[in-house]
Amino acid sequence: MTQNRRKFLQNMAIGGTTALGAGLYTAPKSQSLTLNEFFRENENLPKPTKGQQIWQESEVGLIYHFDLSVASRDFTHQNNAYKQKFDPQNYNPEKLDTDQWIKAANAAGAKYAIFTGTHFNGFLQWQSDAYPYGLKQAKWKNGKGDIFGDFVKSCHKAHIRPGIFISTHRNGYWDLWDYYVDWGKGKGTKRQEEFNRAAEKMVEEICSKYGNLVQIWFDAGTKLPNEGGPDILPIFDKYQPQSVFYNSSQRSEHRWIGNEAGYANYPCWATMPDNPVRSHSSSLWKPILGSGDPKGTIWSPGMVDVPLRGDGKIHNWFWAPDQDHAAFSKDKLVEMYYKSVGRNCNLIIGEVVMPDGLVPESDIQRLREFGDEIKARFGKPLAKTKGNGNTLQLKFSVSQKINHIIIQEDIAQGERIRKYTLEGLTDGKWQMIAGGESVGQKRIEKFNDVACHAIRLNVEQQTAEPKIKNLAAYFV
Numbered sequence: 001m002t003q004n005r006r007k008f009l010q011n012m013a014i015g016g017t018t019a020l021g022a023g024l025y026t027a028p029k030s031q032s033l034t035l036n037e038f039f040r041e042n043e044n045l046p047k048p049t050k051g052q053q054i055w056q057e058s059e060v061g062l063i064y065h066f067d068l069s070v071a072s073r074d075f076t077h078q079n080n081a082y083k084q085k086f087d088p089q090n091y092n093p094e095k096l097d098t099d100q101w102i103k104a105a106n107a108a109g110a111k112y113a114i115f116t117g118t119h120f121n122g123f124l125q126w127q128s129d130a131y132p133y134g135l136k137q138a139k140w141k142n143g144k145g146d147i148f149g150d151f152v153k154s155c156h157k158a159h160i161r162p163g164i165f166i167s168t169h170r171n172g173y174w175d176l177w178d179y180y181v182d183w184g185k186g187k188g189t190k191r192q193e194e195f196n197r198a199a200e201k202m203v204e205e206i207c208s209k210y211g212n213l214v215q216i217w218f219d220a221g222t223k224l225p226n227e228g229g230p231d232i233l234p235i236f237d238k239y240q241p242q243s244v245f246y247n248s249s250q251r252s253e254h255r256w257i258g259n260e261a262g263y264a265n266y267p268c269w270a271t272m273p274d275n276p277v278r279s280h281s282s283s284l285w286k287p288i289l290g291s292g293d294p295k296g297t298i299w300s301p302g303m304v305d306v307p308l309r310g311d312g313k314i315h316n317w318f319w320a321p322d323q324d325h326a327a328f329s330k331d332k333l334v335e336m337y338y339k340s341v342g343r344n345c346n347l348i349i350g351e352v353v354m355p356d357g358l359v360p361e362s363d364i365q366r367l368r369e370f371g372d373e374i375k376a377r378f379g380k381p382l383a384k385t386k387g388n389g390n391t392l393q394l395k396f397s398v399s400q401k402i403n404h405i406i407i408q409e410d411i412a413q414g415e416r417i418r419k420y421t422l423e424g425l426t427d428g429k430w431q432m433i434a435g436g437e438s439v440g441q442k443r444i445e446k447f448n449d450v451a452c453h454a455i456r457l458n459v460e461q462q463t464a465e466p467k468i469k470n471l472a473a474y475f476v
Contacts, residue, residue: 096357
């Protein structure tokens with residue numbers, strides 16, 4: 001061990017290092033396990049479902065917000081204070097083009113896209129028979145339009161995974177507030193039962209008619225039957241076994257990170273000690289939302305959501321007049337990427353749709369600037385490798401100047417790395433470059449320029465044999 005490396009580990013307050021790096025395992029005096037035996041005993045780590053893995057590896061998504069209130073040019077919706085109905089005949093976005101929407105996702109380099117199929121107003125933006133307040137009652141396309149169907153087709157053409165946002169939390173048509181009718185007072189009533197059956201019908205339509213979806217997002221969650229809510233999970237499991245469910249008190253297959261500001265804490269783990277939904281209502285759990293728990297038994301990676309139009313004093317998921325200037329700058333979006341995707345989370349950016357049914361061209365241009373910058377930085381590594389074990393080395397054919405290293409675990413095998421260091425080989429000597437804790441799907445390490453002939457990843461703490469699917473070097 002080099003002197004710099006030893007000093008670095010001391011600064012990280014890592015205890016006496018052993019063959020396992022930092023004493024995570026000490027064999028009982030009556031029994032001495034080999035390293036391989038220890039790893040085999042610890043293979044039973046939390047791991048993602050196939051749907052969670054697909055979602056997490058997608059890394060960047062866009063969520064498109066459009067609703068009857070926007071089409072009606074009512075702009076009080078940014079407060080989510082829907083306690084009124086709108087006339088469906090006001091819904092006539094004459095230029096609506098979901099192919100044009102998806103240009104924004106492509107520009108950003110997004111791999112998935114979500115549409116607000118029904119937001120807090122309750123208006124159903126697909127051909128639904130759940131209740132008579134949707135596109136079948138709209139003036140647009142003589143009641144025969146299906147925006148979610150068009151959205152899914154546009155996503156498929158662009159090789160982007162589609163998903164949907166649904167609300168059973170608030171619904172202006174049903175006088176639903178905080179999950180219950182009669183503005184929150186109708187739990188257990190006949191009217192609540194009517195809404196529950198309508199919600200189940202709504203979910204069955206979405207889950208059964210549009211193919212595989214990357215996720216179904218119930219904003220603020222959905223209640224279970226024993227809580228007075230609809231019986232939704234069996235429908236989801238029947239039709240969407242490889243999707244991601246978000247969320248209820250029974251299941252939350254990813255977690256909200258605890259803010260809408262575009263960042264996760266560091267370190268940030270993909271595991272939680274329990275269903276993270278309960279943390280929304282507990283101040284004691286709020287820090288765990290932002291960081292996860294390395295000892296957690298549930299796989300629930302972090303979702304970092306932020307509206308594109310959220311700069312300054314504006315924070316708007318829906319379109320409103322005179323807010324083009326509120327789109328975050330390219331540099332701020334890049335910083336969010338480092339603090340979300342680069343910290344083992346997904347970044348989902350909120351995109352507005354104007355009353356005429358188009359995404360603002362200025363937003364598409366801003367997202368293109370962001371996407372092009374990420375591609376310029378990380379589109380082509382100087383070199384990359386993969387492998388298993390506590391040490392992985394990446395050699396260059398000639399000395400290379402680098403200032404970024406990306407580490408990725410094979411998350412299908414769980415998160416195994418707890419602490420690591422990175423070294424560069426310069427003039428025949430290994431020098432400390434960086435080090436940290438959580439890796440998971442992706443960790444981006446940024447540091448001052450270093451010229452070296454090789455880099456070396458040293459896993460100092462782990463729970464099982466490290467499985468590295470990517471170790472890559474870059475010069476930005």
